[in-house]
Every structure is written in structure tokens, then in C-alpha cells.
Amino acid sequence: MQTTEVTLERAVKILVSWSWRMMVLMLPVMIITGVLMFFIMPTPEPGATPEEIQKNMPLGRLFIMWFLMISGGVLAHAVSIQWLMKVRWSDFHLVAVASSKSSKE
Structure with a gap:
């Protein structure tokens, strides 16, 4: 496998590609949690x-919503x-390569 340097142009391509995918995946999470x-x-x-107003806040349910929002974001x-x-x-293209343990002891 030949490796190549991540130039600024390639970094921008990766960033834009990841950003729009994140927006697409976070939209349902935001809509669902917003409605809830x-x-x-x-x-x-x-x-x-x-x-x-603060006395009437349902803190237990708000904690559950916070947990759902965080979990949805991490999953997205x-x-x-x-x-x-x-x-x-x-x-x-991007690939994940397993790191090899070097014996530099």
C-alpha cells in the first residue's frame, strides 16, 4: 500500500466531506430530541x-434527555x-491501518 501526504487541499476535502455527513446524521437526532x-x-x-420556573423543572427527565442527546451525537x-x-x-482515499508493535526496547 502506498501512503501519501495529507495536503491542505486533501484536508479540506476530508473536512467538507465529514461536515456534511455529520449535518445529515445529526438532523434526525436534533429533530427527535427537540420534539421530546x-x-x-x-x-x-x-x-x-x-x-x-426553576422549581418546576423536571431534572430527572432533563438528565435523560441530556444523555440521549450526547449518545445520539456520539453515535452520529x-x-x-x-x-x-x-x-x-x-x-x-482513507484507510485505517493496524499499528504494529515495534520492539524498540
């Missing part, structure tokens, strides 16, 4: 003070990297 947050968050009464990142690794540009 709409139903979880209490609607404040008109004239309620910030302290009153992993899938976008897998998707990116399958792309072949005109002059290069």
Missing part, C-alpha cells in the same frame, strides 16, 4: 419568576466517520 424537549419542558405561567459521529472511510476521492 417540547413535551418534557414545562410551559411557564405568564408572569412567573425565574425561581418559580461514529457513523459519519465510518461513512467517510468508504469515500474515494479522485487522487486518494
Whole structure:
């Protein structure tokens, strides 16, 4: 296998390719969590003070939503990297190579 240098042009190609894949994969995560947050968050009464609103916050459900958002983001990142690794540009493609243990002791 022949290796090649990641030039600035190639780095930009990789970045743009990864970025749009991330946006496509994060869109469903954002829509789903946004809709769920709409139903979880209490609607404040008109004239309620910030302290009153804070008392009515469902912290347990908010923690679960935070966990779902983080998990969805991590999963979307992993899938976008897998998707990116399958792309072949005109002059290069990305591969994962197992590192070999060197015996420099």
C-alpha cells in the first residue's frame, strides 16, 4: 500500500466531506430530541419568576434527555466517520491501518 501526504487541499476535502455527513446524521437526532424537549419542558405561567420556573423543572427527565442527546451525537459521529472511510476521492482515499508493535526496547 502506498501512503501519501495529507495536503491542505486533501484536508479540506476530508473536512467538507465529514461536515456534511455529520449535518445529515445529526438532523434526525436534533429533530427527535427537540420534539421530546417540547413535551418534557414545562410551559411557564405568564408572569412567573425565574425561581418559580426553576422549581418546576423536571431534572430527572432533563438528565435523560441530556444523555440521549450526547449518545445520539456520539453515535452520529461514529457513523459519519465510518461513512467517510468508504469515500474515494479522485487522487486518494482513507484507510485505517493496524499499528504494529515495534520492539524498540
